[in-house]
Amino acid sequence: MNRGRKTRPRHSSQDGVYFAMEDLLSYGLLTFATLALPSLGLCLAIKVTKYFNLAYGDIVTAGAFLALLMNLSFKINIGIALLISIALTALLGVFLHKVVFKALMEAKVGPLTLLVVSLGVGLVIRNVVLIGWGPQPYQFNTPLTRAKHLGPFFFTPNQIVMILICILVAIGIFLMLRYTQLGRLMRATSDNPSLSLIRGISIEKVYTYTWIIACGLAAIGGVFMGMLGTIKPGMGEEALVTLFACLIVGGIENPYGAVVGALITAFAMEATAIWISPPYKVVSAYLLMFFILLIKPSGIFGREKIQWKYFLGFLRSRQ
Amino acid sequence: MNILEIRDLDSGYGKALILQDLSIDVKEGGFTAIIGPNGAGKTTLLRTIFSLCDLYKGTISFRGKDITRIKAENLSDIGLNYVPQEESIFPSLTVFENLRMGSVKEKSREKISSRLERVYNRFPVLEKRHGQSAGTLSGGERQMLAVGCALMTDPDLLLLDEPTAGLAPTLVEGLFQDIAKLNTEGRSLLLVEQNAKMALQYAHEAYILEGGRIKQHDDAANLLKSEEIIKHYLSV
């Protein structure tokens, strides 16, 4: 997620702090736009299916490469390529669920077994992409646009569209969860799958729809990451732990938390890049994750109190 | 005429065989109670009927039709419903949404709203709380909601697993009357109860389950008089 910092003119002679803040706002928001939707998707997947799917990062990669295929090989406009990629990635997700995970879930294996299996699945996706496209980075073919000042922000029109799409889609998902039948079914299945069966809910269908949504969001995230940086087979794997950081900050099964967590993580990462060291921005997301796990494992919106005692007195505590 | 017939049933969880050689009948319009000590396998029995346990042997027929192959999610379609012992509601959904989940497969809006109205009439407190998240309900309200949800499919046979567990004695009486009313309206009931005295007072017949096997089966009134039962289950 190395965004094109070159689009931005450097003001060397002017007030550095002011521009650092401006950088933070703009890049923070852009990083947020790349993280928010995949972290929301991963959150929904975990919320409903109750296991950590570590292939999700590679599904993000697949989304980016499917869009790349449309955009570069078939010369389709990036917007339409995005839509096609959403559909194809969703299809991929459903395929993986039906072929690999469904049988294991029905056999009632534990979440850890599913996690291990998902690693294998991720390995396969990543290397199929590698064989198809090679290790070199790619970029989308997008019309060249100039960045403009917008209040304290500094964005190209493409970037504004990305941020808007991100916010609108997130709101759409929230409304869907709150007010539609599918949203109710997803929440019910998340609460208690065996009661859902008793009530007559086909949880297999709910899992399928959840994967469609989660993978669609992964595709958007992958394309956005590609728009701001480069597209390469390892991009999703790199992003995966960052996505988990977003989720853990916000509370792992809380969709609102996933988006807020993405916002916090994005700004923490960009602040690190500006004031500490750019290569360590991903590490700052991990450190944030460990910090939250240490003091408040249920995330910032969790019910439990902050457990400073773990942080301060861990050597003396027994359990 | 029996609405539910269980014959020579063996079932359990994975390799753990819990129920052995069980045969149970519920009469059409009947009210059958199952009583027994903790760990006797009562919950396992209801879960087996609802295809949530592993069945090794035996048949379960509902209205003469074998239902052992039907998936849990489709049993409510044929007129069967189940109020589980624990976690019988979705805590993060509102009361209304919980009831709506009760009739998830029903397409006709009129049917849904008329059933909803009936549930609200039966348990007015639910209507008062209909927008409240179900996780915040009191124990009694939860049980009413759980029964209400099961009624949303208008079942002919209702399986109830200790619906009065944890309720105050006054509420127990009330809930039993509500349950008995369901029976007088024509629904068949299979009730699992710890509170043997109440159960035997309201039910028509009862089975006593111990260690995964049926120990005794008789009319509820006879059991209520039986010395042994009084000694084991009714002396408080």
Next chain:
Amino acid sequence: MEILSWILTIATIVAIYSIMGLALNVHFGYTNLPNFGIAGFFAVGAYASAILTAPHRFREMEIFAGFPGGVAGRIEAPFIVGLLAAIVLAGVVGLIIGIPLLRLREDYLAVASIGIAQTIYYVAVNELWLTTGSAGIRLIPMPTGNRYLYFLLVLLLLAIAYWVVNRFYSTPIGRVWRGVREDEVITASLGKSIFRSRMSAWIAGCSIMGAAGCLWAHYSMAIQPGEFVPTTTFLVWIFVIVGGLRNNKGILLGAILIMGFFEQGTRFLPAIGAPYIMPAIRLIIIGVLLVVFVRFRPQGVLPERHKKIEAHIR
């Protein structure tokens, strides 16, 4: 002669990976701590030993080539110092990381430990003064001076690791570990501190991984951060699962099957097309193998002795 050298290469790599597999067995098999940060501890051990034992010549060459010249090559300690440092440092890093991690539920621990390994990777890439960055450390001495003797050394250490890990299984502490795995509540009620016993298993495993890292550094004589990516971790997991989780013999067998035949054995086949294609095909096969094994034979080729394995992995 070429064939012999080829077999030697494979055997050495298999032996080093087997040591990591045994360490994973201490973590996951004995104590149910799913460590997905193996590559991180492997890197700590490798770098600790490499930095300490790299010859002065390496530092001089770096400076000659115009780099500032870091810690590596300042000390030129003997191999045994490097090995001990690798073991101790990996254990210390394990201790520090374990404090937040070991309180977590197992799936959280899995994800968080990936983050740890990635953090160590980023440090290896970016802290030039310590690790010379992505160029890596070269000229690491091979202690015996001869690959045959070195293989024997690796075998010796593998034997020691095998013995130690097997001992753990039957000693009181091993029983407490397995007790924690089976039932935390009962073990806690016996007055055992779950956190401490988990921590001791965690540190023991991390140290063994550090030792494996040291052996790797001195075998390949040059290390780069790119060798310590998550794929390394996953390979260990995969052969442990295929060979037989919780059975030390199974782990050796899995290492030979997966690391020997697939990962290393096919390395010397003629390349098809671009150089990245064969490794990618290998990894695809390994990924599919993992899925198939977990689906159809979760206990691996060799199951744990007289234990109901399904109960643990499921």
